[in-house]
Amino acid sequence: MSYCPSPYRYQRRRSREIFLGDPRDGGVVLGGDHPVVVQSMITADTMDTEACVRETLALVEAGCQVVRITAPTVRDAANLRNIVAELRARGCKVPIVADIHFKPEAAMEAVKWVEVVRVNPGNYADSKKFVVKEYTDAQYAAELARVEEKFTPLVLECKRLGRALRIGTNHGSLSDRILNRYGDTPLGMVESALEFARICRKHDFHNFKFSMKASNPKVAIQCYRLLVARLAAEGDDWNYPLHLGVTEAGEGEDGRIKSAIGIGALLCDGLGDTIRVSLTEDSVHEIPVCRALLECVPALTRPDLQVPTDEFPFDPYQYQRRPTVEVELAPGIRCGGDQTIRVVVPRAAWMTLQSRISPRADVRPEAVYEDLRILEVDPREPFEVPTDALLVTVKDLPELPALAAFRLLAWRLNRMGRRNPILLKDTLQVPQPPLDAQTALLRSSIVLGGLLADGIGDAILVRNEAHPEAALRLGYNILQAAGCRTFKTEYVACPSCGRTLFNLQTVTARIKARTSHLKGVRIAVMGCIVNGPGEMADADFGYVGGAPGKVNLYVGKKPVKFNIPEEEAVDRLIDLIREHGKWVDPEPAQGSAGTDSPSVTCSVSSTA
Structure with missing residues (x-):
């Protein structure tokens, strides 16, 4: 069971084409050889027709290709008719997605007026009360029959009207039935989606896509990979398109970093036909981030990379940190084993930072790259590890994508039976001229966050960001977003x-x-x-x-x-x-932007 041909060489997954409306009249085709589609969601009250139209037009102007609107009630769903009619009257042909939760009757109304209906299997026909219950096979089958009875009318209506469906599983709303049988796991999310897909296929309806959203990027990555592997195992005609996203990502740098890890790592895996970056900001700010993420992929991957193996050096469906021995990087700073992931800086950055950052600060350099006993290798070739080497890393090789290079390094070390800790670099060529702040943030997050989600890496070195303070802060933010280290709320x-x-x-x-x-x-x-x-x-x-x-x-x-x-x-x-004993009073402001205050930031504007 595999989700991609190789973890080293980029190859985009070939999904079947589905249609969001009529492509001859402004509709969008997903899958096949078509470019990844960017989408977002408006924030206006669905009963406010003019506000919905205004926000939709603003999103389209920003480059959004598909717009989602919530329809929590039948009344809201009915008003989609007025919204769509006004958009079409103004010459806007963008496909509209109705977002449905809890109410099948709202879906049955919405499908009359929009090109796509999104349903969440966890709450469309099921419930979530966190009830612990053991289901017999007969009880489980009866529940599935009830789900099919509620969902089938929507499937048949979508087929009759030429609509599309998004089967959107969410980590936060798995049903009690799924949770009790599969647990709060990627497998539970995948099974929840497949149940609905089987109902669609039973009625020869195939115009649907999947999403597997979670607020934890690591969970999202595992879920999408497992889904693709399961679809491939089901058969060649199960190659339905994927909508990628990290839900509840937040705002500012944190939201962009989480999204880059979850969405960017999957895009570099060759997965994804449409994406949304979910930020707690005005939704027009999501579109440039989507575009920038898509632009990162060619710079971080190579389809023609020559490698000695396609064997995976990690379990792509279940997180496990690569076992390593523990070493001392600097006095009082240990790395590897069960130690936290460490943050290393170049000497030039250390010289700049040492007078600005207190030894007590939560955000501080923990080792100087040039002072480490580190072995730099080309992982495409066999190598020996000297007994005095503390860490192993990839040497600067501009022709190698960092994601593939460090996966290959982990494979080499595993094959040799070596448990040396690995120092990750976000790039194998320091950018010249320096990257803009957003590109640096996204590229570093995809590479470092993606590798950490694979369980690879014991220390990190950020070099895409040229400013020492911003690079240091970015490293810590990536570690927190990847679930590897906590240094702030x-x-x-x-x-x-x-x-x-x-x-x-x-x-x-x-x-x-x-x-x-x-x-x-x-x-x-x-x-x-x-x-x-x-x-x-x-x-x-x-x-x-x-x-x-x-x-x-x-x-x-x-x-x-x-x-x-x-x-x-x-x-x-x-x-x-x-x-609950979690409160502490804030310390007085330090007055210096680089000491104990967490104010060292990467300068990514919320309007980027």
């Missing part, structure tokens, strides 16, 4: 949409202003309940829109405070953090 924040019950950008900023000093605390900010409890299962605390002007607070996936007025909700969240 982490936020799981969904993008705005028409379901959102408060201003996500304003509220997220308000929560960050009060809590950004809480190192190691994970806070989820969710505009509504659709993915809330599930995505918050990994968070310590959750702030969720419960009703207009009202907020519910969670501890993990359990709601503990209900219907709190929005103007009081941030204070009550702080109280909840105190009650």
